[in-house]
Amino acid sequence: MANQSGEGLELVGLRKILGGRVIIDDLNLVVNKGEMVSLLGPSGCGKTTTLRMIAGFLIPESGKVFLAGKDVTEIGPEKRPSAMVFQNYALWPHMTVFKNVAYPLKVRKMSKSEIEKRVHDVLEMVNLMHHKDSRPAQISGGEQQRVALARALVQEPDILLLDEPLSNLDAKLRVKVREDIRELQRRLGITTVIVTHDQDEALSISDRIAVMNEGRIEQFSTPQELYDAPQTEYVANFIGSLNRVTGSFENGAISAGSDVIGIRPEDVFFSKNQIPGSVAATVTLVVPRGHFYEVYLKRNDAELRAFVSSEVPKAGDAGFANITKALIYRDGKLVRTA
Amino acid sequence: MAKDVQPLNLYTKSVGVKVLLSLFSGFMLLLIVGPLLWLAIHAFATEWLFPSYKPKGWTLDWFRKVFEVPTLVDAMKTSLIISPIVVLLSAVICLPAAYASARYNYWGRKSFLIIMFASNAFPKIGLFATIATLYYFLNLMGTLVGVIIIQVLGTIIFMTWIPAAAFAAVPKSLEEAARDAGAGKFRVFRTITLKMAMPGILVAMVMSFIYAFDEAQGTFLIGAPTIYTMPTAMYAIVETYPIQVTAVFSILLTIPSVLLIGLARKHIIGGQLAEGFQIK
Numbered sequence: 097m098a099n100q101s102g103e104g105l106e107l108v109g110l111r112k113i114l115g116g117r118v119i120i121d122d123l124n125l126v127v128n129k130g131e132m133v134s135l136l137g138p139s140g141c142g143k144t145t146t147l148r149m150i151a152g153f154l155i156p157e158s159g160k161v162f163l164a165g166k167d168v169t170e171i172g173p174e175k176r177p178s179a180m181v182f183q184n185y186a187l188w189p190h191m192t193v194f195k196n197v198a199y200p201l202k203v204r205k206m207s208k209s210e211i212e213k214r215v216h217d218v219l220e221m222v223n224l225m226h227h228k229d230s231r232p233a234q235i236s237g238g239e240q241q242r243v244a245l246a247r248a249l250v251q252e253p254d255i256l257l258l259d260e261p262l263s264n265l266d267a268k269l270r271v272k273v274r275e276d277i278r279e280l281q282r283r284l285g286i287t288t289v290i291v292t293h294d295q296d297e298a299l300s301i302s303d304r305i306a307v308m309n310e311g312r313i314e315q316f317s318t319p320q321e322l323y324d325a326p327q328t329e330y331v332a333n334f335i336g337s338l339n340r341v342t343g344s345f346e347n348g349a350i351s352a353g354s355d356v357i358g359i360r361p362e363d364v365f366f367s368k369n370q371i372p373g374s375v376a377a378t379v380t381l382v383v384p385r386g387h388f389y390e391v392y393l394k395r396n397d398a399e400l401r402a403f404v405s406s407e408v409p410k411a412g413d414a415g416f417a418n419i420t421k422a423l424i425y426r427d428g429k430l431v432r433t434a
Numbered sequence: 435m436a437k438d439v440q441p442l443n444l445y446t447k448s449v450g451v452k453v454l455l456s457l458f459s460g461f462m463l464l465l466i467v468g469p470l471l472w473l474a475i476h477a478f479a480t481e482w483l484f485p486s487y488k489p490k491g492w493t494l495d496w497f498r499k500v501f502e503v504p505t506l507v508d509a510m511k512t513s514l515i516i517s518p519i520v521v522l523l524s525a526v527i528c529l530p531a532a533y534a535s536a537r538y539n540y541w542g543r544k545s546f547l548i549i550m551f552a553s554n555a556f557p558k559i560g561l562f563a564t565i566a567t568l569y570y571f572l573n574l575m576g577t578l579v580g581v582i583i584i585q586v587l588g589t590i591i592f593m594t595w596i597p598a599a600a601f602a603a604v605p606k607s608l609e610e611a612a613r614d615a616g617a618g619k620f621r622v623f624r625t626i627t628l629k630m631a632m633p634g635i636l637v638a639m640v641m642s643f644i645y646a647f648d649e650a651q652g653t654f655l656i657g658a659p660t661i662y663t664m665p666t667a668m669y670a671i672v673e674t675y676p677i678q679v680t681a682v683f684s685i686l687l688t689i690p691s692v693l694l695i696g697l698a699r700k701h702i703i704g705g706q707l708a709e710g711f712q713i714k
Contacts, residue, residue, distance in 0.1 A: 153610055173613040186611035190629050199625075200615035251615065 103129040103164050104287050105150065105255055110159035112145055112311075119145045120311045123159070127304075130285040132278065134298035137308035137334075143291045144259060146308070150289060151257050152176045164254035164287075174203075179253035183260040185244040187232035193219070193243050194228040200251045218250040221280070238269050245277070249284070256281070258290040262297060274301050295335055299323070307331045325433060329425040332358045339364065341398045345422050345434055348373030350397040355431075358423040364402035366393060366409055366417045374418035379409045393417050476681035496678040500686070509667035510686065513647060516578070516663060517690075520585040520646040521639050527586070528593030529635065533627075535594070536601035547598070550591050558588070562652040569656060576660040584652040589642035596641070600634025601627060640698045644691045 105127040112120040120142045127133045135143040148154045150161060152173030161169045168176050179200075187196050194215055201211045219225050222242040227235050232243065241261060248256055261277070262270045278301040281288050292298050298305045299319040306316040307330075315327045326332035333340070339361060344353025366377065377400075381392040388405040395417055402417065409415070422434045476482060477496060479489030500506050535543050553561070565584065566575065574580035604627050612622040628635075650665035658666060664687050671680050 151614060153613075173610070174616045174618055178614075180611070180614045182607050182611055184605075184607060186605070186607040188608055188611070188626060188630075199612070199617075203616040203621065247611075247615065 103254065104131065105164075105289065106160075106162040107146070107150070108160040108162070110146070110149060110161070111157045112142075112149060112154060113157050114145065114154075118311060120149070120156070123311070123313060125306060125313060125316065127287060127289060129287050131303045132281050132288040132290065132301060134302040134305045135289065135291045135308055136293070136295060136298040136305050138293060141308040142311040143293075143308050145311075147180075147257055147259055147289060147291045150255070151178055151180045177254040178257055179248035179251045179255075180257040180259065181241075181244045181248050181261050183263060185232075185240045185264075187240055187243055187247075189232050192229050192231055193224060193235070196232070196243055197246045197250050200247065214250055218246045221249070222246045237264055238273060241265065241273060245280075249280070249286075254287060256286050256288040258288065260291055260293070262292070262294070270297070277301065299335070307334060309334075325430065326358075326423065327430050329356055329358065329428045329430075332423055332425070332430075337361050337401070337403075339398075339400045341400075343398070345424055348419050349375055354426075356425040356428075358425065359400060359419055360421065361390065361401045361403040363421040364393065364400050364417060364419055366391060366402055366404065366415055368413075368415045370416045371418060374416035377415060377417035379411050379413040379415075382408065382411055473681045473684055476678050477685050479678065496676075496682045500679055500682050505662065506667060506671070506683065509662040509664050512578075512661060513664040514690075516582060516585065517643055517646040520582055520589060521642045523582065524586050524589040524593045524642050525635070525639060528590055529597055532594045532597035533601050533623075536598045547594070550594050553587070554591050558651055559655075561587075562655050565652075566655055575656060576658075578661060581653050581657045581661055581663070584656050585646045585649050588649055588652070589645055592638045592641040592645065596638040597631060597635045600631035603634075604630045636698055640694050643694055647687075647690055 105125070107123055107125040110120050110123040111118070123142075123146060125133075125146075135146055137143050145154060149156050150163070152168065152171060152175075156169065159169070160167055164177050166177075188199070191199070197215045197218060198211050201214060206214075215228075216225070219228055222245055224239060224242055224246065227239060227243075232240055235243070241264070245261070258277070262274055265273060274297055277290075290298075290301070299322075302319060304316060304318055305322055307314045307322065309330050315322060315331045317327075322331065322335055326335060332338055337360065339359040341350055341357045341359070342354065343350040343357060344355055345357045350357060365374075366379070367374065370376075375395045375397060377393045377395040379391055380394050380399075383390040383392075385403075388403050389408045391402045391404050391409060393400045393402055400417065400419075423430060424432050424434060475489060478492050478494065480491040480493045480495075482489035531546075534540070535547055562584065565587075569575045569580050574583070608626055608630070609622050612626045613619075617625065647663075648665055649663075650668070653661075653663050654666040654669065657663065662670070664683070668680070668683060668687075671683055
């Protein structure tokens with residue numbers, strides 16, 4: 097079978113059944129060399145199963161996996177040019193940080209001095225040299241995460257696989273570590289697949305995102321495209337915040353109809369003055385959200401939420417609200433934007 | 435109501451109760467430590483007869499005497515040779531079984547583990563007698579091999595259950611991480627699974643050793659009169675030698691067990707392996 101990805105990763109028609117249930121069905125994905133791609137979806141959507149098939153822990157019922165231009169479908173994880181960072185890090189507690197990172201090189205029968213040098217370099221890179229003789233139980237969660245990353249990077253893999261790598265870290269650390277990972281990935285130009293259920297995480301670090309639902313990829317595109325033009329209602333709901341109204345959208349007004357109209361709260365504007373396309377509205381509730389306010393509006397055609405960051409109205413204010421952009425779905429598929 | 439229940443107050447100011455409690459604990463201590471002390475004193479005493487409250491004199495002669503009797507020295511040698519063989523053989527047979535029951539869900543797995551228990555639930559002497567009839571047929575009566583097999587039988591329960599729990603406690607993701615790092619299945623087992631299960635395996639080996647070293651019933655039935663281990667030699671000693679020799683022999687019989695428990699304690703409780711089990 098032809099392989100379009102060149103040196104990256106290609107999944108062709110993958111199908112996986114686990115416990116009598118079809119988890120993945122006819123999944124296709126091409127990741128270019130040096131690209132960082134997220135598999136994003138709720139738990140149970142098959143994203144981890146997909147990752148485990150790429151790593152070699154699961155063999156697909158049908159379909160092919162190409163890594164760096166080679167068909168690896170039937171090859172065990174130890175012979176694949178991929179390295180994985182596990183969700184719980186999976187560090188070996190009976191080995192020091194140094195030994196954990198050195199293990200893949202020892203398996204490859206490298207000379208002692210070569211191992212020493214490469215482990216030092218990679219520990220330097222993740223800022224862990226001072227912990228090289230510590231055991232995993234003696235260091236913090238964030239540090240354990242970096243050891244796991246170092247253990248993957250030291251193998252100089254063609255493909256780096258990250259399974260929810262940030263889910264065990266607290267919120268502040270998560271943002272820092274994801275930036276670190278992105279920076280390292282860019283610098284090393286390493287093809288990376290990251291599994292996550294966190295849309296912020298996916299939007300902020302990926303070149304492209306594959307949104308998964310029930311074992312299929314709903315949409316595979318850049319974060320911007322995904323946000324601006326979600327191809328299905330499912331994606332629109334999953335990514336970002338959405339006002340969802342049933343009706344027919346014409347000239348900024350909603351009338352009776354059967355389409356699903358998706359409106360991002362940041363595309364709804366409230367003003368005291370009427371402008372073309374705006375409709376009379378009253379403010380029912382204002383909820384502070386930190387750096388912006390969520391304003392609940394009641395128009396005569398629909399109830400909408402708007403994100404407002406300046407000139408915040410008060411509950412009970414009367415004025416006008418206009419919609420600058422709407423996504424119109426029929427049978428779950430995007431038919432037009434207005 | 436649960437709220438009304440007061441915790442039992444064991445702290446008392448009554449002198450009478452205190453004295454009674456002290457007497458009672460002293461009595462319990464005497465029951466446990468007394469015989470051991472009595473044994474230890476006899477091992478080093480020239481003679482200690484009722485109603486004298488202390489031995490006539492002290493001597494190391496009884497130890498010399500024990501080591502002068504060839505049958506007793508032979509029994510010690512036999513014990514020290516057989517027990518490690520039993521432990522190793524048991525490990526070779528049982529560890530793969532333990533690993534299999536921890537990692538694979540095969541047909542009959544549960545029954546296998548329960549049957550291990552069953553063999554220990556029935557009176558052993560019945561089992562041994564049945565095996566003896568089989569041994570006559572196989573010409574294994576009075577042979578080292580026969581005795582070793584009998585002792586291995588008794589250690590199987592330790593060597594399957596404890597290591598099986600230890601293997602099961604090794605998270606699968608740790609093995610997967612090693613596969614991902616490039617290690618083959620056997621290397622993963624050797625460097626990750628076995629290493630992490632080692633404390634459990636050590637405990638099982640110590641318990642098996644103590645069992646084998648102390649096993650008398652089956653060993654006597656199968657081994658006597660050609661093969662005597664330390665515990666079976668005891669039967670003869672009690673009948674033919676002065677009490678001091680019995681005391682010395684008892685002390686010798688305790689030494690390996692005490693040493694092993696001490697060693698294993700250091701390795702298992704204080705060692706880095708114990709720390710390794712605190713997975714975050």
